[in-house]
Amino acid sequence: MNLPTVQFTAEQEQFRQEVRAFLQQHIEAGTFQTKCDSWLSGSEPSFSKIVGDENLIGLTWPKEYGGQARSSIDRYILTEEFLAAGAPVAAHWIADRQTGPLLLRFGTEEQKQYFLPKIVAGECYFAIGLSEPNSGSDLASVRTRAEKVDGGWLVNGAKTWTSNAHDAHYMITLVRTGAYNPEKKHENLSQLIIDLHAPGVTITPISYLTGEHHFNDVFFDNVFVPDDRVVGTLGNGWKQGLAELAFERSGPERILSTFPLLNEAIEELKRQGDERGLAEAVKLVAEVWSLRNLSIGVAKVLEEEGEVSIPAALVKSVGTKFEQKVPEIVRLLLDVYPRLDAEDKINRLLAQSILHSPGFTIRGGTSEILYGIIAKGVIAQ
Ligand SMILES: Cc1cc2nc3c(=O)[nH]c(=O)nc-3n(C[C@H](O)[C@H](O)[C@H](O)COP(=O)(O)OP(=O)(O)OC[C@H]3O[C@@H](n4cnc5c(N)ncnc54)[C@H](O)[C@@H]3O)c2cc1C
Structure with missing residues (x-):
C-alpha cells in the first residue's frame, strides 16, 4: 500500500477545536449522552437537525447544493470528533457519507438539486438497500426486481438488515432491472431511489439482542418508482454500488465505534492511579493511532478519485477487530459491571460495546469477504 501521510494545517486544528466545542456544549446542555456505536445505532433526528443548522452535513459538497466545499480531511476531522464524543448522528450518517457522494457522481441535476439541500439541512435521511434474505456476502445475487411500466418501474421483493429504515425517508436500492443469469450475476442490476413512505412499502423491526430497534426488514409490494428516480445508468x-462501498468501508467509523469506552477507561485508570493498567491501555492508543493514519491516507486518495478498494478493505477488516478488542481489554483492566441502564458512564459504555460489537465485523462486508478482496489484490500486484 502506498498511502499518503497527512499533516493537519493550523486551520484544520482550529476547525477541530470548533467542532469539539460545539459537541461539548451539547453534552453539557444534556442534548445527548455519549454512546458507543452512535454512528449507526444512535439515531436522533432532532440532533441531526441541529448538526444541519450548524452547516456540518455535506461539508465537502459544492456550495450550489448547500455544501461547504471543504476538503475531505476537514470532513475526516469532523466525523472523528463526532465518533469520539459518541454523538447520536445515525439518522443522517448514511446520506452524508455515501448517498450525497453517490448522487454527486452519478445523479441527474434534478436529483442533486432536489435531495442534496434537504440532506444538508439534516432533514432527509437515506437507508442502504443491499442485503436480502438470500443475498448477503454474495450481493450480486440480489433478486428484488423492478419491471418497466409506463413512466417508471414496479418493484417487488425484500431487503433485510436495513439500518434505520424506520427513520429514513428514502433508500438507495439495488434491484434487478433485467433477467437474472446466474452465470452473469453482475449484469442487469440498477440503483433506484425508493421513497420509504410510498404505497406498497412495509417496514418491520428486527430487534437486537439488547431489545433495541436498529435494523429492519423492508418489503416491496408493487411499489411504483418514477423513471427520474433511477440513479446513474x-x-x-x-x-x-462498488464505488459507494469505498466510501462505506474506510472511514473512522470502522475504528472508533468503541472509542468513547477507551477514552473513559483511561480517565478511570488515571483517577485510580493505576500505572499498570494505563501501560496496557496505551497499547490500544498506539494501535488506534496507526489505524487512523491508514484511514486518513485512504480519505486523501478518495478525494483525488484514486483506487482504494484494497486499502479500504484492509482498514475495515483490521479496524473492526480493534473495535471489538477494546471492550475485551477494558473488562480485564477495571472492576466493572456492564449494564445498559447503569448510572455510571464506564459500565454503560462497556455494555453498549459488548452487545453491539459482534456486528462490527459483519456490517459493510464480513471480514472473510474482505480478506478475499485483499488476497486477490495482493496476488494481482
Ligand atoms: C449491525 C448491522 C447493520 C447492517 N446494516 C445493513 C444495511 O443498512 N443495509 C444492508 O443492505 N445490509 C446491512 N447489514 C447486512 C450486512 O451487510 C450482511 O449481514 C453481510 O453482508 C453478511 O451477509 P449475510 O448476513 O447474508 O451473511 P452470509 O453472506 O450468509 O455469510 C455467513 C458467513 O459466511 C461467510 N462467507 C460467506 N461467503 C463467503 C465466502 N465467499 N468466503 C468466505 N466466507 C464466506 C461470511 O463471512 C459469514 O461469516 C447489516 C448487518 C449488521 C450486522
Missing part, C-alpha cells in the same frame, strides 16, 4: 448498478 440503468444496468450499471454493480459498478456504481
Whole structure:
C-alpha cells in the first residue's frame, strides 16, 4: 500500500477545536449522552437537525447544493470528533457519507438539486438497500426486481438488515432491472431511489439482542418508482454500488465505534492511579493511532478519485477487530459491571460495546469477504 501521510494545517486544528466545542456544549446542555456505536445505532433526528443548522452535513459538497466545499480531511476531522464524543448522528450518517457522494457522481441535476439541500439541512435521511434474505456476502445475487411500466418501474421483493429504515425517508436500492443469469450475476442490476413512505412499502423491526430497534426488514409490494428516480445508468448498478462501498468501508467509523469506552477507561485508570493498567491501555492508543493514519491516507486518495478498494478493505477488516478488542481489554483492566441502564458512564459504555460489537465485523462486508478482496489484490500486484 502506498498511502499518503497527512499533516493537519493550523486551520484544520482550529476547525477541530470548533467542532469539539460545539459537541461539548451539547453534552453539557444534556442534548445527548455519549454512546458507543452512535454512528449507526444512535439515531436522533432532532440532533441531526441541529448538526444541519450548524452547516456540518455535506461539508465537502459544492456550495450550489448547500455544501461547504471543504476538503475531505476537514470532513475526516469532523466525523472523528463526532465518533469520539459518541454523538447520536445515525439518522443522517448514511446520506452524508455515501448517498450525497453517490448522487454527486452519478445523479441527474434534478436529483442533486432536489435531495442534496434537504440532506444538508439534516432533514432527509437515506437507508442502504443491499442485503436480502438470500443475498448477503454474495450481493450480486440480489433478486428484488423492478419491471418497466409506463413512466417508471414496479418493484417487488425484500431487503433485510436495513439500518434505520424506520427513520429514513428514502433508500438507495439495488434491484434487478433485467433477467437474472446466474452465470452473469453482475449484469442487469440498477440503483433506484425508493421513497420509504410510498404505497406498497412495509417496514418491520428486527430487534437486537439488547431489545433495541436498529435494523429492519423492508418489503416491496408493487411499489411504483418514477423513471427520474433511477440513479446513474440503468444496468450499471454493480459498478456504481462498488464505488459507494469505498466510501462505506474506510472511514473512522470502522475504528472508533468503541472509542468513547477507551477514552473513559483511561480517565478511570488515571483517577485510580493505576500505572499498570494505563501501560496496557496505551497499547490500544498506539494501535488506534496507526489505524487512523491508514484511514486518513485512504480519505486523501478518495478525494483525488484514486483506487482504494484494497486499502479500504484492509482498514475495515483490521479496524473492526480493534473495535471489538477494546471492550475485551477494558473488562480485564477495571472492576466493572456492564449494564445498559447503569448510572455510571464506564459500565454503560462497556455494555453498549459488548452487545453491539459482534456486528462490527459483519456490517459493510464480513471480514472473510474482505480478506478475499485483499488476497486477490495482493496476488494481482
Ligand atoms: C449491525 C448491522 C447493520 C447492517 N446494516 C445493513 C444495511 O443498512 N443495509 C444492508 O443492505 N445490509 C446491512 N447489514 C447486512 C450486512 O451487510 C450482511 O449481514 C453481510 O453482508 C453478511 O451477509 P449475510 O448476513 O447474508 O451473511 P452470509 O453472506 O450468509 O455469510 C455467513 C458467513 O459466511 C461467510 N462467507 C460467506 N461467503 C463467503 C465466502 N465467499 N468466503 C468466505 N466466507 C464466506 C461470511 O463471512 C459469514 O461469516 C447489516 C448487518 C449488521 C450486522
